Amino acid sequence: MISKEDVKKLANLSRISVSDEELESIPGEISAILDYVSQIDKAVSSGAPAVTYPLKNVMREDANAHESGVHTEAILNEAPKREGEYVKVKKILG
C-alpha cells in the first residue's frame, strides 16, 4: 500500500509538484496498479535465472559532422528562455 508520504517522495524524485487534492487520490490509484502488476512476482520463481536484456546502447561514429552553428538558431528558438547563444536558467549555486 502506497501512502501519502510515499507519493510525496516519488513526486519529489520525479520533479513533479502535486496538489493537496491529488495527494488524496494518487495513493489509491498507484496502489491498485501496483497490486495488479504484482502478480508477476508469482510467475517467476526466485530461482529462475535473470535474463540478460538483448538491447544495448550503440554509439555511431561522429562522421560527416555538419557545419558548426547551422542548427543553433532553430534549436535555441525552442528554449523557453535564452540569452544570446545560451539557454537561460535560474542560478543553481546559492
Add this chain to the structure above:
Amino acid sequence: MIDLKTLTITKAHEDLVAKKYTCMDLAQAYLDEIKKTDGEVHAYLEVFDDVTQQAEAAQKRLEGGETNNLLLGIPLGLKDNLLVKGRKVSAASKILENYVATYDGTAIAKLKEKGVVFLGRLNCDEFAMGASTENSAYGVTKNPHDTTRVSGGSSGGSAAAVAAFEALATLGSDTGGSIRQPSAFCGTVGFKPTYGRVSRHGLIAMSSSLDQIGPITRTVEDSKIIYDAMKGSDIFDSTTLSNDFKADVKAKKKIGISSSMVEQGGIDPEIKKNFYESVERVKKAGYEVVEVSLPNISYSLPVYYVICPAEVSSNMARFDGVKYGSLSEGANLLEDYMKTRGELLGKEVRRRIMLGTYVLSAGYYDAYYGKATTLREIIKNDFRKVFEEVDAVLMPTSPTPSFKIGEKASDPLQMYLADVFTVTANLIGSPAISIPSGKTEGGLPLAAQFVGAFGADELLLSVADDFEKTF
C-alpha cells in the same frame, strides 16, 4: 465529385494517373470533408495551411511522368507525435503547446520524398499514453460511428479521421496497441510493423523498447503501400533492423488460436462470438486453425505496465522547461522543474512517471522491473515456439467494442485492461494487424487481430489480405 467513401490509395492513384481528377481536387475533397465533419468528430488538432501547395507540387511531378509512384499526391494525416520540420508538434500536451519541430522524422522524410500530401496533425492521448484520447490536453476525439463513444487510443484521431473520410490514410504510433485498438473501435485497418522495421527517429519517445510507427488505412493493401515506403534501417535509430534481415519462417497455411485467452473473464460476449466467426473465415480462406500453447500470456499486461512506465519515467525526464517546450516559473530552478512538470503534464503522464520511478527505485527494482524483463523473455520464447508451427496467431484486438466517453476515465486500471490483447505484440517485438471483422448488434465496429513472427511482416500482411478477402 470524388466518392471518398469507396476510395483507397490504389484507386486514387489509378484515378490520378487517368486524369479523372488532379491532386489538388483530391486534397480539396478532404479539406471540404474535414470542414464538414471535424467540428463533431474532433480528429484534427491542426489542418496545415500549405495543403494546396503540396498538392500542386505533387501534380507537377505526376504531369512530369512520375506515374509509378503510388503515394504521389495521396492525402495523409499525421498523429501529433511525429516531427515535421517547421511544424508544430504537441504530443497533445500543454508542455509542448508551442513546440516547433527542428527536423523531419525519418518516416516523414521518406513520405515527403514520395510526394505525399500532409493534411494536418491528429489528436491522441497525451504523449500517446491512453486508450481513448480522453487524456489529450485538447479534448476527446469522438467515434464517427457513435459520437457518444470514444475513438480509442492513443492514435484515436488517426483512426477517426480515416473512418470519417477526413483522410485517405493516416500514421499512428503503437506502444501497447495504440494503432490497433483505435482501428478496432473505428472500423479501420491498423498495422504495427515489427519493432525495428520503421525508424523511430522523429517520433516523440514514450517507451523506447516498445514504440513503433505504422499506418491506419481502409485496406490491408494500403497499409502495405505506406509501410513499404517507411521501412528500412536508419543511422539515426540504432534499433532499426538491417535491410536484409529476414525472418526464418516459411508459409505453413496454419493459424494459431488460444481458446483460454478468449474465454478468460472480462471479454464482451459479442467480441467472443465475432472471434469464432473470424476463426471460420480463416478456415474459409484456406488455413488450418490449430490450438497453441501460450502458458504465460496472461502475464503480458502486468509485465507491460511495469516496463512501459519505467521507460516513460526515463524518457519524460527531458521535459524540464529548459531545453524546449513551455515553462511554468517558480522561485528557483527546482521549483521551475516541479511546477513545469506538475502543471503542464496531464494526470496520466504524471501517474506513469511516478509509477515508473517507483518500479525502478532501489529496493523495488528486482521485484518489478527485473521480474518483468525476465518474463518478457519467457513470453518471447513461448511465441518463438508457436511460430515454428503457425503463420500467425488470431485473437480479438480489444476485449470490448468502443466504450462511452467518461466510462473509464476515472479508473486508470480499468483503462489499462483495454490493452489486454494488444500489448503482447509490443513486448515480443512482433508485427500485428487489426482488421475490421463485423459489427455489433448496435452497429459498432468489431475487429480481428493477427500477430506474426518477429520480422515476418510480409507473411503477416498476406494472411491479413486473405482474411480481408472473405468479406
